[in-house]
Amino acid sequence: MRYDPIDPQLFISNRKRFIEHLPAGALAVFNANDIMPTNADGTLPLVQNRDLFYLSGVDQEETILVLFPDAYNPAHREILFVVETNEHLARWEGAKLTQDQATEQTGIQTVFWLSDFEKIFKDLMSQAKTVFLNSNEHLRASSPVETRDQRFRKWIMEQYPMHHYDRSAPIMHRLRAIKSPIEVEIMRKASAINTKAFNRVLKFLKPGVMEYELEAEFIHEYKRNGSPDFSYTPIIASGASACVLHYIENDKECKDGDLVLFDCGNWYANYASDVTRCFPVNGRFSDRQKQVYNAVLRVMKASMELLRPGNQLHEYHKEVGELMTKELLDLKLIDAIDVKNQDPNWPAYKKYFMHGTSHYIGLDVHDVGLWTEKMEAGNVFTCEPGIYIPEEGIGIRIEDDIVIGEKENINLTAGIPKEVEEIEEMMNS
Known part of the structure; x- marks a missing residue:
């Protein structure tokens, strides 16, 4: 990380403000951006999804944030899913966030490995009434590339077609417009x-x-x-x-x-x-x-x-x-x-x-x-x-x-x- 650590209170406060806009029984999901390919085996540096960063401070790929303020289990009201470091990743790309590091950086107490996502998410969806999904709704947005958010949207609506779905973007535009x-x-x-x-x-x-x-x-x-x-x-x-x-x-x-x-x-x-x-x-x-x-x-x-x-x-x-x-x-x-x-x-x-x-x-x-x-x-x-x-x-x-x-x-x-x-x-x- 090239910049000084950011006070996690920023992200704690941002999540609190976002949750205040959710109706009863609502769950919200935010995905990291993809690392984009170039040619052969080349890639561009990660440009993190700004909404995920705003709410968590995580600058790492393949990260998912779930906010569910009405979850039955208090530990499941804020959950961060991150990639688990293994010897291969550590050797070739450098170690990823540990669970303790993720908590220290974000203020989120519940951190799971990404491999546990579908199992835990199934339990959360059994309790949720509405799911808020993220999308790029900038007035000038124009992207022919399918993003991780778009792929997730297809997956969740196929797996859970009977839930109600809503948009996180209007809330995020309101929150991000005012700088702390x-x-x-x-x-x-x-x-x-x-x-x-x-x-x-x-x-x-x-x-x-x-x-x-x-x-x-x-x-x-x-x-x-x-x-x-x-x-x-x-x-x-x-x-x-x-x-x-x-x-x-x-x-x-x-x-x-x-x-x-x-x-x-x-x-x-x-x-x-x-x-x-x-x-x-x-x-x-x-x-x-x-x-x-x-x-x-x-x-x-x-x-x-x-x-x-x-x-x-x-x-x-x-x-x-x-x-x-x-x-x-x-x-x-x-x-x-x-x-x-x-x-x-x-x-x-x-x-x-x-x-x-x-x-x-x-x-x-x-x-x-x-x-x-x-x-x-x-x-x-x-x-x-x-x-x-x-x-x-x-x-x-x-x-x-x-x-x-x-x-x-x-x-x-x-x-x-x-x-x-x-x-x-x-x-x-």
Whole structure:
């Protein structure tokens, strides 16, 4: 484990909050993710099922969590099933969690080996009225691969067709949208590592450097600080490539006079950081670059003021659109006639700012949350306005990670320079 141990009280509290949403007689099951194959005998590193991790803190494959608060046997109200270590596993892959280690890590007192699952589960199902099953219901989810959760769903409905079934996802989206103080502290650590990486790259950038060399500087700083990898495929886009929103080739030379857009994040203890900055290759913004950059920065600062308890995300995005419209009018990229004749479903500003401004962030970069409800203290959002002008070869986006507080917000990534003067001074020092 590359990260510091997490206080198991986080997972104890998360399970307690989840159970409060279950009706009488309900049982819930959460499965670990699969280790995904590549080619031949290759595999990718495990990316744990975030809901299982949220409720248990277990970062190990082939794990099952069962929550059954009304179980007749009090010891069966929280059960964790893990793979039993054997000599072969220990020799080739390293020892898995012992039962005592699993209890220490999760706060779950009842830990069985996975080989006992079907026998014990049969007894639990004889008592349960409803079964809550987990699924990926993220609004952007699209996966052609059958997951362990999906295979389990087929198996349980075939074995126990007369039970009632329900969805855990709506409960998990509600719970995960509000970050506890322990979670915020973990996200601080992720952001602190990302801050080190951005500040390292800021001093490394110069004409002639390749985008992939900059990518290497990020991963070097991540790994040496206990962060295993990028939290998403990094975007390091110089010049006109910054106008391609999901540019991931990172194979161009950084040329004198261009800007480089860095959209880079990292993991720490399964929690994500997600930051975007734009830096001038030669250490100085041109007048036009500065003009556009400061327009984006003004929208960002005003948008962050709108991320407050009681505001609503859809309304917030409309307000940000109005802020951006004013800036684009001042930049003469659109005019009053464009605004007057705009399609309400695709306003004039969308020509140069076509993506959303904020999304939930946490255990996933695009974390689950409640898009139809009002913002609350404990929500964590990105704030990332941008202006993209392909005809000028300028693409600028600035992004920070913001924890909404009762009285004031916390900017987790404020330590990464974003004022023009600050960036130029650091690059030329």
